[in-house]
Amino acid sequence: MQYVESFNFNYPFLYSYRRCPYAIRARLALHISNINYYIYEISLKDKPEHMISISPKGTVPVLLIAESIKMDESLEIMLWAFQQAQIENKLIPKKNRKEIFELVHTNDSFFKENLDLYKYAQSDIDKNKAFNQCMTFIKTLDIMIEKNNGFILSKTLSLADYAIFAFIRQFINVDQKKFKDTNQKNIEGWYSIIQESSEFKYIMRKPNLF
Ligand SMILES: N[C@@H](CCC(=O)N[C@@H](CS)C(=O)NCC(=O)O)C(=O)O
Numbered sequence: 473m474q475y476v477e478s479f480n481f482n483y484p485f486l487y488s489y490r491r492c493p494y495a496i497r498a499r500l501a502l503h504i505s506n507i508n509y510y511i512y513e514i515s516l517k518d519k520p521e522h523m524i525s526i527s528p529k530g531t532v533p534v535l536l537i538a539e540s541i542k543m544d545e546s547l548e549i550m551l552w553a554f555q556q557a558q559i560e561n562k563l564i565p566k567k568n569r570k571e572i573f574e575l576v577h578t579n580d581s582f583f584k585e586n587l588d589l590y591k592y593a594q595s596d597i598d599k600n601k602a603f604n605q606c607m608t609f610i611k612t613l614d615i616m617i618e619k620n621n622g623f624i625l626s627k628t629l630s631l632a633d634y635a636i637f638a639f640i641r642q643f644i645n646v647d648q649k650k651f652k653d654t655n656q657k658n659i660e661g662w663y664s665i666i667q668e669s670s671e672f673k674y675i676m677r678k679p680n681l682f
Contacts, residue, residue, distance in 0.1 A: 483508050483509050483510050484502075484510070484538075485510045485536040486498065486510065489513065489514055489516060489532045489533075490513060490676065494532065494546035494638075496638035496676075497547075497637070498533040498535065499511075499675040500671060502535075502549070504559070505553035505554060527544040531544065533546055533549055546635075547576065550631060550634065563629070563630050568625045568630065568632075572631050575624065583606060586602045586605040586606045587606055587642060590603050591642070591646055603650065607654060610643070611656070613636070613658075613659055614658045614659045615658075617658040618658045622661075623662065637663070640663060641667070
């Protein structure tokens, strides 16, 4: 997969924001599905009029396909990409489907809400409370990774790993030492495998370096 150098409706067009965890999961899915696409890095403070006109809720990622089909939910983009590459059965095995979507839902609701509380807490009490709430989800993942020998649901990556990773990354980066002190060895190993992967490095390249 490559980022397309200049705008061209022959390729899907992605409005993105480099550090946004939703945009990261969409870019990871497009990348591992070998889809070439044009990427437009937005400023959250000055969103393109065209993006708002096609998706008034104003969030990224937004993927446009062939001028007319729009997807403005990161999970929808992931599923579309996996279907194009015919890798849905590998990344969303039937036997784990329910569990995968339940975990991603917990990530996107409970974990994300507490992550925001943790990031923006006004007092140490609030910060610690939110941290501990986040840790309940992290500990669940840690146990699953240990049980499944490497990734959340099996020995290989699934949609759950790709969809959840960037949120855990944000959590760890709020205070790396505080996280390290909790000694979640399995999550640490899982995190470094994805963080160090060529796929993740590629999709995190700064747009002006493409
Ligand atoms: N449910 C959406 C959520 C996307 C989302 O909230 N993205 C954030 C950036 S991380 C955003 O664009 N926020 C709009 C803003 O900050 O103005 C998805 O999964 O794509």
